[in-house]
Amino acid sequence: MKRIRIIFAIAMCYFLFAILLNSVGTVILQSIQTFGVTKTQAATLEGFKDIPIAIVSFLVASFIPRVGYKFALLCALSLVGLVATFIPNIGHFWAIKLMFAAIGSAFAVVKVAVYALIGQITDDKKAHSSLLNTIEGIFMVGVLSGYWIFAAFFETQGEQTSWLNVYYLLAAMIGVVALTVFTTSIESPKLPKNVSNKDAFFNMLQLTFKPLVLVFILSAFLYVLIEQGVGSWLPTFNNEILHLPVDVSVQLTSLFAASLALGRLCAGQILKKVSWYPFLNCALFGMAILILLTLPLTHSIEPRVIHSVFDAPLAAYLMPMIGFLMAPIYPLINSVMLSSLEKHQHAAMTGLIVVFSALGGATGSMLTGVVFEKFGGQQAFYGALIPIIGILITLFFFNRQTTRYERYTEEV
Structure with a gap:
Protein backbone atom coordinates (compact mmCIF):
# COMPACT_ATOMS: atom_id res chain seq x y z
CA MET A 1 0.00 0.00 0.00
CA LYS A 2 2.84 2.38 0.88
CA ARG A 3 4.54 1.71 -2.47
CA ILE A 4 1.29 2.35 -4.37
CA ARG A 5 0.81 5.65 -2.52
CA ILE A 6 4.32 6.80 -3.48
CA ILE A 7 3.77 5.82 -7.12
CA PHE A 8 0.46 7.69 -7.16
CA ALA A 9 2.05 10.79 -5.60
CA ILE A 10 4.98 10.99 -8.03
CA ALA A 11 2.69 10.22 -10.99
CA MET A 12 0.46 13.16 -10.00
CA CYS A 13 3.52 15.43 -9.72
CA TYR A 14 4.71 14.41 -13.18
CA PHE A 15 1.24 14.76 -14.71
CA LEU A 16 0.88 18.26 -13.29
CA PHE A 17 4.28 19.48 -14.47
CA ALA A 18 3.62 18.04 -17.93
CA ILE A 19 0.68 20.44 -18.19
CA LEU A 20 2.71 23.39 -16.91
CA LEU A 21 5.90 22.80 -18.92
CA ASN A 22 4.29 22.07 -22.26
CA SER A 23 1.89 25.00 -22.11
CA VAL A 24 4.71 27.27 -23.29
CA GLY A 25 3.78 27.08 -26.98
CA THR A 26 0.15 27.88 -26.28
CA VAL A 27 1.06 30.69 -23.88
CA ILE A 28 3.43 32.20 -26.47
CA LEU A 29 0.50 32.45 -28.89
CA GLN A 30 -1.78 33.99 -26.27
CA SER A 31 0.90 36.40 -25.04
CA ILE A 32 1.33 37.81 -28.55
CA GLN A 33 -2.41 38.40 -28.81
CA THR A 34 -3.03 39.54 -25.22
CA PHE A 35 0.01 41.61 -24.31
CA GLY A 36 1.00 42.80 -27.80
CA VAL A 37 4.55 41.48 -27.50
CA THR A 38 6.57 40.58 -30.57
CA LYS A 39 7.29 36.99 -31.58
CA THR A 40 10.91 37.49 -30.53
CA GLN A 41 9.84 38.69 -27.09
CA ALA A 42 7.34 35.86 -26.71
CA ALA A 43 9.98 33.32 -27.71
CA THR A 44 12.01 34.25 -24.62
CA LEU A 45 9.53 32.21 -22.57
CA GLU A 46 11.32 29.07 -23.78
CA GLY A 47 14.53 30.41 -22.26
CA PHE A 48 12.82 31.34 -19.00
CA LYS A 49 11.66 27.72 -18.79
CA ASP A 50 14.68 25.76 -20.03
CA ILE A 51 17.61 27.70 -18.56
CA PRO A 52 16.41 27.35 -14.94
CA ILE A 53 15.86 23.62 -15.52
CA ALA A 54 19.50 23.13 -16.50
CA ILE A 55 20.97 25.50 -13.89
CA VAL A 56 18.90 24.33 -10.92
CA SER A 57 19.32 20.64 -11.67
CA PHE A 58 23.09 21.09 -11.96
CA LEU A 59 23.36 23.07 -8.72
CA VAL A 60 20.96 21.24 -6.40
CA ALA A 61 20.68 17.64 -7.67
CA SER A 62 23.39 16.36 -5.34
CA PHE A 63 21.85 18.15 -2.35
CA ILE A 64 18.22 17.02 -2.74
CA PRO A 65 18.77 13.63 -1.04
CA ARG A 66 20.23 15.47 1.94
CA VAL A 67 17.06 17.50 2.54
CA GLY A 68 14.72 14.63 1.68
CA TYR A 69 12.65 13.94 -1.42
CA LYS A 70 9.34 14.73 0.28
CA PHE A 71 10.52 18.14 1.45
CA ALA A 72 11.99 18.89 -1.99
CA LEU A 73 8.72 18.00 -3.77
CA LEU A 74 6.68 20.14 -1.36
CA CYS A 75 9.00 23.13 -1.84
CA ALA A 76 8.79 22.83 -5.63
CA LEU A 77 4.99 22.56 -5.58
CA SER A 78 4.66 25.46 -3.14
CA LEU A 79 6.80 27.74 -5.33
CA VAL A 80 4.76 27.13 -8.48
CA GLY A 81 1.43 27.20 -6.61
CA LEU A 82 2.26 30.57 -5.05
CA VAL A 83 3.19 32.16 -8.37
CA ALA A 84 0.18 30.64 -10.18
CA THR A 85 -2.19 32.12 -7.59
CA PHE A 86 -1.08 35.69 -8.33
CA ILE A 87 -0.69 35.48 -12.13
CA PRO A 88 -4.35 36.32 -13.01
CA ASN A 89 -4.29 39.39 -10.76
CA ILE A 90 -1.04 40.76 -12.16
CA GLY A 91 -1.92 40.30 -15.83
CA HIS A 92 1.43 41.38 -17.33
CA PHE A 93 3.92 39.64 -19.60
CA TRP A 94 6.72 39.86 -17.03
CA ALA A 95 4.54 37.78 -14.70
CA ILE A 96 4.32 35.06 -17.36
CA LYS A 97 8.12 35.06 -17.54
CA LEU A 98 8.23 34.68 -13.76
CA MET A 99 5.75 31.81 -13.98
CA PHE A 100 7.89 29.83 -16.42
CA ALA A 101 11.07 30.55 -14.46
CA ALA A 102 9.33 29.09 -11.40
CA ILE A 103 8.04 26.11 -13.40
CA GLY A 104 11.51 25.36 -14.80
CA SER A 105 13.21 25.67 -11.41
CA ALA A 106 10.59 23.49 -9.71
CA PHE A 107 10.61 20.83 -12.42
CA ALA A 108 14.36 20.39 -12.05
CA VAL A 109 13.77 19.48 -8.40
CA VAL A 110 10.72 17.32 -9.15
CA LYS A 111 12.44 15.26 -11.83
CA VAL A 112 15.46 14.55 -9.62
CA ALA A 113 13.21 13.53 -6.72
CA VAL A 114 10.88 11.40 -8.86
CA TYR A 115 13.68 9.51 -10.61
CA ALA A 116 15.44 8.89 -7.30
CA LEU A 117 12.23 7.65 -5.66
CA ILE A 118 11.63 5.21 -8.51
CA GLY A 119 15.02 3.73 -7.66
CA GLN A 120 14.02 3.42 -4.00
CA ILE A 121 10.75 1.55 -4.60
CA THR A 122 11.94 -0.92 -7.28
CA ASP A 123 14.13 -3.96 -6.69
CA ASP A 124 15.49 -4.88 -10.12
CA LYS A 125 16.15 -3.46 -13.58
CA LYS A 126 12.99 -4.76 -15.21
CA ALA A 127 10.78 -3.32 -12.48
CA HIS A 128 12.68 -0.03 -12.65
CA SER A 129 12.39 0.31 -16.44
CA SER A 130 8.72 -0.70 -16.37
CA LEU A 131 7.78 1.87 -13.74
CA LEU A 132 9.89 4.64 -15.30
CA ASN A 133 8.28 4.09 -18.70
CA THR A 134 4.84 4.17 -17.08
CA ILE A 135 5.60 7.44 -15.25
CA GLU A 136 6.97 9.01 -18.43
CA GLY A 137 3.84 7.81 -20.25
CA ILE A 138 1.69 9.56 -17.66
CA PHE A 139 3.78 12.68 -18.31
CA MET A 140 2.74 12.57 -21.98
CA VAL A 141 -0.90 12.10 -20.99
CA GLY A 142 -0.47 15.31 -18.99
CA VAL A 143 0.88 17.05 -22.09
CA LEU A 144 -2.25 16.08 -24.01
CA SER A 145 -4.52 17.15 -21.15
CA GLY A 146 -2.84 20.53 -21.01
CA TYR A 147 -3.95 21.40 -24.54
CA TRP A 148 -7.59 20.86 -23.60
CA ILE A 149 -7.37 22.59 -20.20
CA PHE A 150 -5.88 25.78 -21.65
CA ALA A 151 -8.20 25.68 -24.68
CA ALA A 152 -11.25 25.65 -22.40
CA PHE A 153 -10.23 29.03 -20.97
CA PHE A 154 -9.32 30.48 -24.36
CA GLU A 155 -12.88 29.91 -25.50
CA THR A 156 -14.19 32.21 -22.78
CA GLN A 157 -15.20 35.54 -24.24
CA GLY A 158 -14.83 38.63 -22.09
CA GLU A 159 -11.77 40.44 -20.79
CA GLN A 160 -8.67 40.07 -22.91
CA THR A 161 -6.75 38.51 -20.04
CA SER A 162 -9.56 36.18 -18.92
CA TRP A 163 -7.55 33.17 -20.15
CA LEU A 164 -5.14 33.75 -17.24
CA ASN A 165 -7.85 32.35 -14.96
CA VAL A 166 -6.56 28.93 -15.99
CA TYR A 167 -3.84 29.49 -13.39
CA TYR A 168 -6.45 29.50 -10.61
CA LEU A 169 -7.41 25.97 -11.69
CA LEU A 170 -3.77 24.95 -11.91
CA ALA A 171 -3.07 26.41 -8.46
CA ALA A 172 -5.94 24.32 -7.07
CA MET A 173 -4.52 21.21 -8.78
CA ILE A 174 -1.11 21.99 -7.29
CA GLY A 175 -2.74 22.18 -3.86
CA VAL A 176 -4.29 18.73 -4.29
CA VAL A 177 -0.98 17.24 -5.44
CA ALA A 178 0.90 18.88 -2.56
CA LEU A 179 -1.63 17.45 -0.09
CA THR A 180 -1.15 14.00 -1.62
CA VAL A 181 2.64 14.25 -1.29
CA PHE A 182 2.35 15.57 2.29
CA THR A 183 0.15 12.65 3.38
CA THR A 184 2.34 10.04 1.68
CA SER A 185 5.02 8.30 3.70
CA ILE A 186 8.27 8.97 1.82
CA GLU A 187 11.43 7.92 3.64
CA SER A 188 14.63 9.91 3.45
CA PRO A 189 17.35 8.15 1.45
CA LYS A 190 20.25 6.40 3.14
CA LEU A 191 23.40 8.38 2.40
CA PRO A 192 27.10 7.61 2.90
CA LYS A 193 28.39 8.96 6.19
CA ASN A 194 30.87 11.83 6.50
CA VAL A 195 30.08 13.27 3.05
CA SER A 196 29.72 17.06 2.99
CA ASN A 197 27.61 19.09 0.56
Whole structure:
Protein backbone atom coordinates (compact mmCIF):
# COMPACT_ATOMS: atom_id res chain seq x y z
CA MET A 1 0.00 0.00 0.00
CA LYS A 2 2.84 2.38 0.88
CA ARG A 3 4.54 1.71 -2.47
CA ILE A 4 1.29 2.35 -4.37
CA ARG A 5 0.81 5.65 -2.52
CA ILE A 6 4.32 6.80 -3.48
CA ILE A 7 3.77 5.82 -7.12
CA PHE A 8 0.46 7.69 -7.16
CA ALA A 9 2.05 10.79 -5.60
CA ILE A 10 4.98 10.99 -8.03
CA ALA A 11 2.69 10.22 -10.99
CA MET A 12 0.46 13.16 -10.00
CA CYS A 13 3.52 15.43 -9.72
CA TYR A 14 4.71 14.41 -13.18
CA PHE A 15 1.24 14.76 -14.71
CA LEU A 16 0.88 18.26 -13.29
CA PHE A 17 4.28 19.48 -14.47
CA ALA A 18 3.62 18.04 -17.93
CA ILE A 19 0.68 20.44 -18.19
CA LEU A 20 2.71 23.39 -16.91
CA LEU A 21 5.90 22.80 -18.92
CA ASN A 22 4.29 22.07 -22.26
CA SER A 23 1.89 25.00 -22.11
CA VAL A 24 4.71 27.27 -23.29
CA GLY A 25 3.78 27.08 -26.98
CA THR A 26 0.15 27.88 -26.28
CA VAL A 27 1.06 30.69 -23.88
CA ILE A 28 3.43 32.20 -26.47
CA LEU A 29 0.50 32.45 -28.89
CA GLN A 30 -1.78 33.99 -26.27
CA SER A 31 0.90 36.40 -25.04
CA ILE A 32 1.33 37.81 -28.55
CA GLN A 33 -2.41 38.40 -28.81
CA THR A 34 -3.03 39.54 -25.22
CA PHE A 35 0.01 41.61 -24.31
CA GLY A 36 1.00 42.80 -27.80
CA VAL A 37 4.55 41.48 -27.50
CA THR A 38 6.57 40.58 -30.57
CA LYS A 39 7.29 36.99 -31.58
CA THR A 40 10.91 37.49 -30.53
CA GLN A 41 9.84 38.69 -27.09
CA ALA A 42 7.34 35.86 -26.71
CA ALA A 43 9.98 33.32 -27.71
CA THR A 44 12.01 34.25 -24.62
CA LEU A 45 9.53 32.21 -22.57
CA GLU A 46 11.32 29.07 -23.78
CA GLY A 47 14.53 30.41 -22.26
CA PHE A 48 12.82 31.34 -19.00
CA LYS A 49 11.66 27.72 -18.79
CA ASP A 50 14.68 25.76 -20.03
CA ILE A 51 17.61 27.70 -18.56
CA PRO A 52 16.41 27.35 -14.94
CA ILE A 53 15.86 23.62 -15.52
CA ALA A 54 19.50 23.13 -16.50
CA ILE A 55 20.97 25.50 -13.89
CA VAL A 56 18.90 24.33 -10.92
CA SER A 57 19.32 20.64 -11.67
CA PHE A 58 23.09 21.09 -11.96
CA LEU A 59 23.36 23.07 -8.72
CA VAL A 60 20.96 21.24 -6.40
CA ALA A 61 20.68 17.64 -7.67
CA SER A 62 23.39 16.36 -5.34
CA PHE A 63 21.85 18.15 -2.35
CA ILE A 64 18.22 17.02 -2.74
CA PRO A 65 18.77 13.63 -1.04
CA ARG A 66 20.23 15.47 1.94
CA VAL A 67 17.06 17.50 2.54
CA GLY A 68 14.72 14.63 1.68
CA TYR A 69 12.65 13.94 -1.42
CA LYS A 70 9.34 14.73 0.28
CA PHE A 71 10.52 18.14 1.45
CA ALA A 72 11.99 18.89 -1.99
CA LEU A 73 8.72 18.00 -3.77
CA LEU A 74 6.68 20.14 -1.36
CA CYS A 75 9.00 23.13 -1.84
CA ALA A 76 8.79 22.83 -5.63
CA LEU A 77 4.99 22.56 -5.58
CA SER A 78 4.66 25.46 -3.14
CA LEU A 79 6.80 27.74 -5.33
CA VAL A 80 4.76 27.13 -8.48
CA GLY A 81 1.43 27.20 -6.61
CA LEU A 82 2.26 30.57 -5.05
CA VAL A 83 3.19 32.16 -8.37
CA ALA A 84 0.18 30.64 -10.18
CA THR A 85 -2.19 32.12 -7.59
CA PHE A 86 -1.08 35.69 -8.33
CA ILE A 87 -0.69 35.48 -12.13
CA PRO A 88 -4.35 36.32 -13.01
CA ASN A 89 -4.29 39.39 -10.76
CA ILE A 90 -1.04 40.76 -12.16
CA GLY A 91 -1.92 40.30 -15.83
CA HIS A 92 1.43 41.38 -17.33
CA PHE A 93 3.92 39.64 -19.60
CA TRP A 94 6.72 39.86 -17.03
CA ALA A 95 4.54 37.78 -14.70
CA ILE A 96 4.32 35.06 -17.36
CA LYS A 97 8.12 35.06 -17.54
CA LEU A 98 8.23 34.68 -13.76
CA MET A 99 5.75 31.81 -13.98
CA PHE A 100 7.89 29.83 -16.42
CA ALA A 101 11.07 30.55 -14.46
CA ALA A 102 9.33 29.09 -11.40
CA ILE A 103 8.04 26.11 -13.40
CA GLY A 104 11.51 25.36 -14.80
CA SER A 105 13.21 25.67 -11.41
CA ALA A 106 10.59 23.49 -9.71
CA PHE A 107 10.61 20.83 -12.42
CA ALA A 108 14.36 20.39 -12.05
CA VAL A 109 13.77 19.48 -8.40
CA VAL A 110 10.72 17.32 -9.15
CA LYS A 111 12.44 15.26 -11.83
CA VAL A 112 15.46 14.55 -9.62
CA ALA A 113 13.21 13.53 -6.72
CA VAL A 114 10.88 11.40 -8.86
CA TYR A 115 13.68 9.51 -10.61
CA ALA A 116 15.44 8.89 -7.30
CA LEU A 117 12.23 7.65 -5.66
CA ILE A 118 11.63 5.21 -8.51
CA GLY A 119 15.02 3.73 -7.66
CA GLN A 120 14.02 3.42 -4.00
CA ILE A 121 10.75 1.55 -4.60
CA THR A 122 11.94 -0.92 -7.28
CA ASP A 123 14.13 -3.96 -6.69
CA ASP A 124 15.49 -4.88 -10.12
CA LYS A 125 16.15 -3.46 -13.58
CA LYS A 126 12.99 -4.76 -15.21
CA ALA A 127 10.78 -3.32 -12.48
CA HIS A 128 12.68 -0.03 -12.65
CA SER A 129 12.39 0.31 -16.44
CA SER A 130 8.72 -0.70 -16.37
CA LEU A 131 7.78 1.87 -13.74
CA LEU A 132 9.89 4.64 -15.30
CA ASN A 133 8.28 4.09 -18.70
CA THR A 134 4.84 4.17 -17.08
CA ILE A 135 5.60 7.44 -15.25
CA GLU A 136 6.97 9.01 -18.43
CA GLY A 137 3.84 7.81 -20.25
CA ILE A 138 1.69 9.56 -17.66
CA PHE A 139 3.78 12.68 -18.31
CA MET A 140 2.74 12.57 -21.98
CA VAL A 141 -0.90 12.10 -20.99
CA GLY A 142 -0.47 15.31 -18.99
CA VAL A 143 0.88 17.05 -22.09
CA LEU A 144 -2.25 16.08 -24.01
CA SER A 145 -4.52 17.15 -21.15
CA GLY A 146 -2.84 20.53 -21.01
CA TYR A 147 -3.95 21.40 -24.54
CA TRP A 148 -7.59 20.86 -23.60
CA ILE A 149 -7.37 22.59 -20.20
CA PHE A 150 -5.88 25.78 -21.65
CA ALA A 151 -8.20 25.68 -24.68
CA ALA A 152 -11.25 25.65 -22.40
CA PHE A 153 -10.23 29.03 -20.97
CA PHE A 154 -9.32 30.48 -24.36
CA GLU A 155 -12.88 29.91 -25.50
CA THR A 156 -14.19 32.21 -22.78
CA GLN A 157 -15.20 35.54 -24.24
CA GLY A 158 -14.83 38.63 -22.09
CA GLU A 159 -11.77 40.44 -20.79
CA GLN A 160 -8.67 40.07 -22.91
CA THR A 161 -6.75 38.51 -20.04
CA SER A 162 -9.56 36.18 -18.92
CA TRP A 163 -7.55 33.17 -20.15
CA LEU A 164 -5.14 33.75 -17.24
CA ASN A 165 -7.85 32.35 -14.96
CA VAL A 166 -6.56 28.93 -15.99
CA TYR A 167 -3.84 29.49 -13.39
CA TYR A 168 -6.45 29.50 -10.61
CA LEU A 169 -7.41 25.97 -11.69
CA LEU A 170 -3.77 24.95 -11.91
CA ALA A 171 -3.07 26.41 -8.46
CA ALA A 172 -5.94 24.32 -7.07
CA MET A 173 -4.52 21.21 -8.78
CA ILE A 174 -1.11 21.99 -7.29
CA GLY A 175 -2.74 22.18 -3.86
CA VAL A 176 -4.29 18.73 -4.29
CA VAL A 177 -0.98 17.24 -5.44
CA ALA A 178 0.90 18.88 -2.56
CA LEU A 179 -1.63 17.45 -0.09
CA THR A 180 -1.15 14.00 -1.62
CA VAL A 181 2.64 14.25 -1.29
CA PHE A 182 2.35 15.57 2.29
CA THR A 183 0.15 12.65 3.38
CA THR A 184 2.34 10.04 1.68
CA SER A 185 5.02 8.30 3.70
CA ILE A 186 8.27 8.97 1.82
CA GLU A 187 11.43 7.92 3.64
CA SER A 188 14.63 9.91 3.45
CA PRO A 189 17.35 8.15 1.45
CA LYS A 190 20.25 6.40 3.14
CA LEU A 191 23.40 8.38 2.40
CA PRO A 192 27.10 7.61 2.90
CA LYS A 193 28.39 8.96 6.19
CA ASN A 194 30.87 11.83 6.50
CA VAL A 195 30.08 13.27 3.05
CA SER A 196 29.72 17.06 2.99
CA ASN A 197 27.61 19.09 0.56
CA LYS A 198 30.78 20.07 -1.27
CA ASP A 199 31.85 16.45 -1.56
CA ALA A 200 28.39 15.46 -2.81
CA PHE A 201 28.58 18.07 -5.58
CA PHE A 202 32.03 16.98 -6.72
CA ASN A 203 30.97 13.33 -6.56
CA MET A 204 28.23 14.22 -9.07
CA LEU A 205 30.80 15.80 -11.39
CA GLN A 206 33.05 12.77 -11.08
CA LEU A 207 30.26 10.57 -12.43
CA THR A 208 30.80 12.12 -15.87
CA PHE A 209 34.28 10.57 -16.08
CA LYS A 210 32.98 7.00 -15.91
CA PRO A 211 32.92 5.32 -19.37
CA LEU A 212 29.45 3.96 -18.64
CA VAL A 213 28.11 7.44 -17.87
CA LEU A 214 29.82 9.06 -20.85
CA VAL A 215 28.26 6.60 -23.31
CA PHE A 216 24.88 7.03 -21.63
CA ILE A 217 25.06 10.84 -21.79
CA LEU A 218 25.76 10.69 -25.52
CA SER A 219 22.83 8.30 -26.03
CA ALA A 220 20.44 10.55 -24.08
CA PHE A 221 21.70 13.66 -25.89
CA LEU A 222 21.08 12.08 -29.32
CA TYR A 223 17.62 10.86 -28.35
CA VAL A 224 16.41 14.23 -27.09
CA LEU A 225 17.92 15.83 -30.20
CA ILE A 226 15.56 13.69 -32.31
CA GLU A 227 12.48 14.13 -30.11
CA GLN A 228 12.75 17.91 -29.85
CA GLY A 229 13.68 18.28 -33.50
CA VAL A 230 10.60 16.38 -34.64
CA GLY A 231 8.26 17.73 -31.96
CA SER A 232 9.21 21.37 -32.42
CA TRP A 233 9.06 21.40 -36.21
CA LEU A 234 6.23 18.96 -36.96
CA PRO A 235 3.59 21.76 -36.98
CA THR A 236 5.69 23.73 -39.49
CA PHE A 237 6.26 20.55 -41.54
CA ASN A 238 2.51 19.92 -41.65
CA ASN A 239 1.81 23.51 -42.65
CA GLU A 240 4.53 24.13 -45.24
CA ILE A 241 5.22 20.67 -46.67
CA LEU A 242 1.78 19.02 -46.38
CA HIS A 243 -0.06 22.33 -47.01
CA LEU A 244 -2.36 21.98 -44.00
CA PRO A 245 -4.04 24.96 -42.30
CA VAL A 246 -2.41 26.13 -39.07
CA ASP A 247 -5.17 24.78 -36.82
CA VAL A 248 -5.16 21.35 -38.49
CA SER A 249 -1.33 21.30 -38.39
CA VAL A 250 -1.36 21.80 -34.62
CA GLN A 251 -4.18 19.30 -34.06
CA LEU A 252 -2.33 16.60 -35.97
CA THR A 253 0.87 17.39 -34.06
CA SER A 254 -0.95 16.32 -30.90
CA LEU A 255 -0.84 12.80 -32.36
CA PHE A 256 2.92 12.87 -31.75
CA ALA A 257 2.38 13.46 -28.03
CA ALA A 258 -0.37 10.82 -27.97
CA SER A 259 1.97 8.33 -29.68
CA LEU A 260 4.70 9.01 -27.11
CA ALA A 261 2.24 8.49 -24.27
CA LEU A 262 0.85 5.25 -25.69
CA GLY A 263 4.32 3.96 -26.55
CA ARG A 264 5.64 4.50 -23.03
CA LEU A 265 2.61 3.02 -21.33
CA CYS A 266 2.79 -0.08 -23.57
CA ALA A 267 6.55 -0.38 -23.08
CA GLY A 268 6.04 -0.24 -19.32
CA GLN A 269 4.19 -3.55 -19.57
CA ILE A 270 6.26 -5.20 -22.31
CA LEU A 271 9.55 -4.56 -20.50
CA LYS A 272 8.40 -6.71 -17.61
CA LYS A 273 9.03 -9.71 -19.88
CA VAL A 274 11.68 -8.75 -22.45
CA SER A 275 15.27 -7.54 -22.37
CA TRP A 276 15.87 -3.84 -22.98
CA TYR A 277 18.69 -3.99 -25.56
CA PRO A 278 17.01 -5.97 -28.40
CA PHE A 279 13.78 -4.11 -27.66
CA LEU A 280 15.43 -0.73 -28.28
CA ASN A 281 17.22 -1.94 -31.40
CA CYS A 282 13.85 -2.96 -32.85
CA ALA A 283 12.41 0.45 -31.96
CA LEU A 284 15.29 2.30 -33.64
CA PHE A 285 15.09 0.23 -36.82
CA GLY A 286 11.33 0.81 -36.83
CA MET A 287 11.88 4.58 -36.61
CA ALA A 288 14.26 4.53 -39.57
CA ILE A 289 11.88 2.41 -41.67
CA LEU A 290 8.94 4.70 -40.88
CA ILE A 291 10.92 7.78 -41.94
CA LEU A 292 12.05 6.13 -45.16
CA LEU A 293 8.50 5.03 -46.00
CA THR A 294 6.69 8.24 -45.01
CA LEU A 295 8.81 11.07 -46.38
CA PRO A 296 8.62 9.95 -50.05
CA LEU A 297 4.83 10.30 -49.73
CA THR A 298 5.24 14.02 -48.98
CA HIS A 299 6.93 14.95 -52.25
CA SER A 300 3.88 14.72 -54.52
CA ILE A 301 1.32 16.46 -52.29
CA GLU A 302 -0.40 19.41 -53.96
CA PRO A 303 -2.13 22.25 -52.08
CA ARG A 304 -5.88 21.68 -51.69
CA VAL A 305 -8.74 22.75 -49.49
CA ILE A 306 -8.48 21.18 -46.02
CA HIS A 307 -11.41 21.69 -43.66
CA SER A 308 -10.48 19.30 -40.83
CA VAL A 309 -8.02 16.62 -39.77
CA PHE A 310 -10.09 14.07 -41.71
CA ASP A 311 -9.11 15.76 -44.98
CA ALA A 312 -5.36 15.47 -44.30
CA PRO A 313 -3.17 13.17 -46.43
CA LEU A 314 -1.90 9.82 -45.12
CA ALA A 315 1.60 11.21 -44.48
CA ALA A 316 0.18 13.62 -41.90
CA TYR A 317 -0.92 10.63 -39.82
CA LEU A 318 2.14 8.47 -40.39
CA MET A 319 4.85 10.94 -39.38
CA PRO A 320 3.59 11.49 -35.80
CA MET A 321 3.55 7.71 -35.33
CA ILE A 322 7.33 7.85 -34.97
CA GLY A 323 6.57 8.91 -31.40
CA PHE A 324 5.22 5.43 -30.60
CA LEU A 325 8.50 3.82 -31.66
CA MET A 326 10.84 6.33 -30.01
CA ALA A 327 8.76 6.53 -26.82
CA PRO A 328 10.53 3.84 -24.75
CA ILE A 329 14.10 4.89 -25.59
CA TYR A 330 14.62 7.82 -23.23
CA PRO A 331 13.05 6.43 -20.05
CA LEU A 332 14.57 3.01 -20.70
CA ILE A 333 18.19 4.14 -21.07
CA ASN A 334 17.68 6.37 -18.03
CA SER A 335 16.41 3.36 -16.13
CA VAL A 336 19.32 1.14 -17.16
CA MET A 337 21.79 3.86 -16.19
CA LEU A 338 20.23 4.53 -12.80
CA SER A 339 19.84 0.82 -12.07
CA SER A 340 23.58 0.41 -12.59
CA LEU A 341 24.41 2.90 -9.82
CA GLU A 342 24.04 2.85 -6.08
CA LYS A 343 20.66 4.24 -5.04
CA HIS A 344 22.22 7.17 -3.18
CA GLN A 345 23.75 8.27 -6.53
CA HIS A 346 20.41 8.41 -8.39
CA ALA A 347 19.66 12.04 -7.55
CA ALA A 348 23.07 13.26 -8.73
CA MET A 349 22.83 11.17 -11.91
CA THR A 350 19.35 12.54 -12.62
CA GLY A 351 20.79 16.05 -12.37
CA LEU A 352 23.24 15.17 -15.15
CA ILE A 353 20.40 13.60 -17.16
CA VAL A 354 18.37 16.82 -16.95
CA VAL A 355 21.33 19.03 -17.94
CA PHE A 356 22.32 17.02 -21.01
CA SER A 357 18.70 16.47 -22.01
CA ALA A 358 18.19 20.23 -22.05
CA LEU A 359 21.31 20.65 -24.19
CA GLY A 360 20.17 17.92 -26.58
CA GLY A 361 16.71 19.43 -26.89
CA ALA A 362 18.02 22.91 -27.68
CA THR A 363 20.52 21.52 -30.20
CA GLY A 364 17.92 19.34 -31.93
CA SER A 365 15.43 22.14 -32.36
CA MET A 366 18.10 24.53 -33.66
CA LEU A 367 19.68 22.06 -36.12
CA THR A 368 16.33 20.95 -37.50
CA GLY A 369 15.31 24.58 -37.97
CA VAL A 370 18.50 25.45 -39.83
CA VAL A 371 18.24 22.45 -42.18
CA PHE A 372 14.52 23.10 -42.65
CA GLU A 373 15.18 26.69 -43.73
CA LYS A 374 18.21 25.96 -45.94
CA PHE A 375 17.25 22.64 -47.55
CA GLY A 376 13.56 22.00 -46.88
CA GLY A 377 11.35 20.03 -44.52
CA GLN A 378 11.91 16.58 -46.03
CA GLN A 379 15.69 16.93 -45.74
CA ALA A 380 15.33 18.16 -42.15
CA PHE A 381 13.38 15.06 -41.16
CA TYR A 382 15.62 12.73 -43.19
CA GLY A 383 18.37 14.20 -41.01
CA ALA A 384 16.89 12.31 -38.03
CA LEU A 385 18.40 9.16 -39.53
CA ILE A 386 21.88 10.36 -38.52
CA PRO A 387 21.26 10.48 -34.74
CA ILE A 388 19.26 7.22 -35.03
CA ILE A 389 22.40 5.54 -36.39
CA GLY A 390 24.37 7.30 -33.66
CA ILE A 391 22.11 5.87 -30.95
CA LEU A 392 22.42 2.36 -32.41
CA ILE A 393 26.21 2.70 -32.06
CA THR A 394 26.19 4.23 -28.56
CA LEU A 395 23.67 1.66 -27.31
CA PHE A 396 26.02 -1.14 -28.41
CA PHE A 397 28.76 0.29 -26.19
CA PHE A 398 26.27 1.20 -23.45
CA ASN A 399 25.03 -2.39 -23.31
CA ARG A 400 28.62 -3.68 -23.19
CA GLN A 401 29.54 -1.25 -20.41
CA THR A 402 26.48 -2.13 -18.30
CA THR A 403 27.25 -5.85 -18.71
CA ARG A 404 30.84 -5.28 -17.55
CA TYR A 405 29.63 -3.18 -14.63
CA GLU A 406 27.20 -5.89 -13.54
CA ARG A 407 29.93 -8.53 -13.63
CA TYR A 408 32.26 -6.27 -11.64
CA THR A 409 29.66 -5.56 -8.94
CA GLU A 410 28.82 -9.26 -8.67
CA GLU A 411 32.49 -10.13 -8.18
CA VAL A 412 32.91 -7.39 -5.56
